[in-house]
Amino acid sequence: MSKVLMKGNEAFAEAAIRAGCKCYFGYPITPQNEIPEYMSHELPKAGGAFLQAESELAAVNMAFGAAASGGRVFISTSSPGLALMQEGLGFICSAECPVVVLNVSRGGPGVGGIQPGQADYIQVTRGGYNGDAKIPVLAPAGIQECVDLIYEAFDIADKYRNPVLIFADGMMGQMMEPVELPPARGITPPEKINETKPWAITGTAQHPGRNVVYSLRLEPDVLEKHVEHLFEKYDAAAKELVRYKSMNLDEAEIVFVAFGTMSRLCAEAIELLDAQGIKAGLIRPISLWPYPDAAFDEIGPKCKVVISTELNMGQMLTDVKAAVAGRWPVGLINRTGGIVPSSLEIVERAKKLLEGVK
Amino acid sequence: MDDLLSLMRSGPRKIAVTGHFGSGKTEFAVSLAFALAAEKNADETLALCDLDIENPYFRSRERQDALRAAGVDVYSDPSDGRNGSELQTISAKIRAPLENDGCRVILDCGGDGSGAMILRQFAKYFTPGDHRLLCVVNPNRPGTDTPEKAAAHVRAIEDATGLRVTGLISNAHLIRFTTADTVREGWAFARQVETLTGVPLLAACCMRALCPALDGCGFPVFPIGMYMRDSYLDKSV
Incomplete structure (x- = not known):
């Protein structure tokens, strides 16, 4: 397959589409604006849904809902936008929904500037979300690697039923490189979702009885057991996802x-x-x-x-x-x-x- | 066919550079500015106006120190290029080189019709025959990968600016994966765009290191630098 010359953000969006992304929710923030722009005209052509949220808070919670219904979900933002998404990411970890999150990071703290930065290292590796949760973080060094990682991140997210975060700085979003795009996988049709995601809320026509995806666990012993379950996944991820x-x-x-x-x-x-x-x-x-x-x-x-x-x-x-x-x-x-x-x-x-x- | 530099040194003094988003307009515009600066007499003035209000990175103003040292006046936003944002503002001083009949001026526009549209507000400075409107074509970009798409793009820029494109510049490249064949194939591609649009194709850009491989190629080659791309961006582990 031949290489095409793409700006990082365009290539990242296309990688998500080819990975079978069904839903993208985004709110504009530099230096990742080309992603929602690209998704707005290309994702519908691939059969997916693009929605510009009213804020990053809204975007992450839309992602939560869409992921609970089993579709492949992608959200992207930049540093202060990710800070706004943190609460939702904790909910998504707790409710065990797969979501791929891309942070095309910039300088901070606060609104900061729009030039490339890596000052979200602690934000992405430790999180601003509450509770005992972890999110695998993959940091590409180039556009091709970022394309490949986004493509794979959907599989990792599905496997662990957890968000996966791709941490690319603004330079990677804005620079251009020739890339080889992976083949399009297509979007899983609704009637097939429960074959691989029996937990997903697709309606009682698709699965026997009720499926419930939730974060609230009021009984301490139930919550402790749930967190221990999450950590069995995190322990496995800690062994399986080491890359350098x-x-x-x-x-x-x-x-x-x-x-x-x-x-x-x-x-x-x-x-x-x-x-x-x-x-x-x-x-x-x-x-x-x-x-x-x-x-x-x-x-x-x-x-x-x-x-x-x-x-x-x-x-x-x-x-x-x-x-x-x-x-x-x-x-x-x-x-x-x-x-x-x-x-x-x-x-x-x-x-x-x-x-x-x- | 005249070489591009001679062509740009004579004739209309206002040279607007447009093209598809990511076609390499800025690298071309900056290379043209350095090439014109190297040839100009001490009493000639040369300016580059960075009119890109779309991209946050890789704008010609990032190289304004080197351009000014070479004798090119650089105009961009009201902060004189110090503000790293993509605020949609340009300096009022941009009118100075447009109004100075003794100044050769390159106008480096943002990508696509949306980026070129900024020329509309300077419409009074453009009357037929007193300017060049160049369109940079790169067939390795997804949006202009067929002659038909590239031709449609030329028309979109004309619609957005209200001006006629007067010359095509072939800029076929794949950054460090570019070969002499990339440039040759790009020329053949741009010839088809020329046929479809009726806009004359003026030259093919080529990275300096590859220029010797194109000796005797039969078309005018314009050497371009890698001014906008720091060398570390082509290193990796």
């Missing part, structure tokens, strides 16, 4: 840890450092929850420092330090406010950090 890529860990004196756009900058910084005779490597977490602790066990004996490299004030450091477990010093190279550093800046700051630990 790495380079040069055997030889590296400096090991960068970076996801998304920052990982591409690190890849260039590694080439520049190599030209100066300094070996550097990279761990690129793809799953941010579950965090790929195992990747750090592959770091070789020459490592002097592990550097978390982020577009925020160091929100991933906690996870990096936990994975490092005291084996190497941990440093931070970061910019925030929507500023993407140059690879040269990363090189210079990395050299200083290396000097500091020698």
Whole structure:
């Protein structure tokens, strides 16, 4: 299949359609506006339903309802919009509905700015939703990878009956790359939904008796049992969804840890450092929850420092330090406010950090 | 056929660049600005007006420091390009190069008819024959992947602007996957668009590194830079 040149947001929307998305609910927010725009004219052609919600709060709750009826549901937003969706995401986790959520993130806090940021790391990995819930988070580093992850995320969401969040920063939404689009799966017809989702509310004509999807459990023992059930799923997901890529860990004196756009900058910084005779490597977490602790066990004996490299004030450091477990010093190279550093800046700051630990 | 730079250095001084969303208008407009700046005499003025009020990223104003250093006056929003938002505002100063008969000016419009529509408010500055309205065509974009769709797009831009497109620019590319064949096939595609629309095809854009592979290709090649795309965007692990 040939490649087509697509803007990230267009490709993400098309990936969701091809994955069999039946319903998309969205509210405009930069830098992901091309997604609702694309969905508004393309999803109906594929047999799905597009609805512009009156807010992100409305969008996430529409997604809750649509997912409860068994259709494949996709919502997208950007950082402050995701903050508004958090309450609903907790409800959806509790009610065990599959929803794919895409965050094309920007700078914050608050309204912040519209340039790319990764300052939602804590928001996406720890959530703003209440209660004992977890959401798998996948962070692509390019448009093709994001397309492939969105396509697969619908399967993961269905398997675990839980939201799955794709965390792509604004640069990925706005940049262009040639992509190969996956084949269209088509939308599951209503009469077939209960074959794979016997719990879904499709009407008593489709399933025997009543199906009920709900979040409220007033009896403490019932709620505890339910949460324990959720955690059986999360424990399985924590084993099955760990994903990362790495380079040069055997030889590296400096090991960068970076996801998304920052990982591409690190890849260039590694080439520049190599030209100066300094070996550097990279761990690129793809799953941010579950965090790929195992990747750090592959770091070789020459490592002097592990550097978390982020577009925020160091929100991933906690996870990096936990994975490092005291084996190497941990440093931070970061910019925030929507500023993407140059690879040269990363090189210079990395050299200083290396000097500091020698 | 004249090479594009000679063509743009002579004739109408107002050059508006339009095209499908993502066709590569901005890369073309910025490359044209640098190329014209390199050839201009000290007493000539050259300006680039970034009229993109649709895209939040990858706008020509992001390269205004380098453009100004090269001798190009850059006009964009009221914050002079410091505001990273896509607020639909443009600086009133944009009228200065349009009113200055001694200034060659490139108008870099937003994508599609909706992005080109901004030219409507400057209608009084455009009378037939005193400007060029270029349309950049890239067959590797889903919305313009057949000559018919690309031709319809040219018409949509004319409808939106109230102006006639005066020249086509072929910009067939797949970023780092572009080959000389991509450019050749793009030229053949754009020729079909030329036939369908009656708008003359002026040149084919080609990344500088690939230009030697097109020696003797039989059509005018306009070398473009990768000014808008930081090199790290083509690295990955």
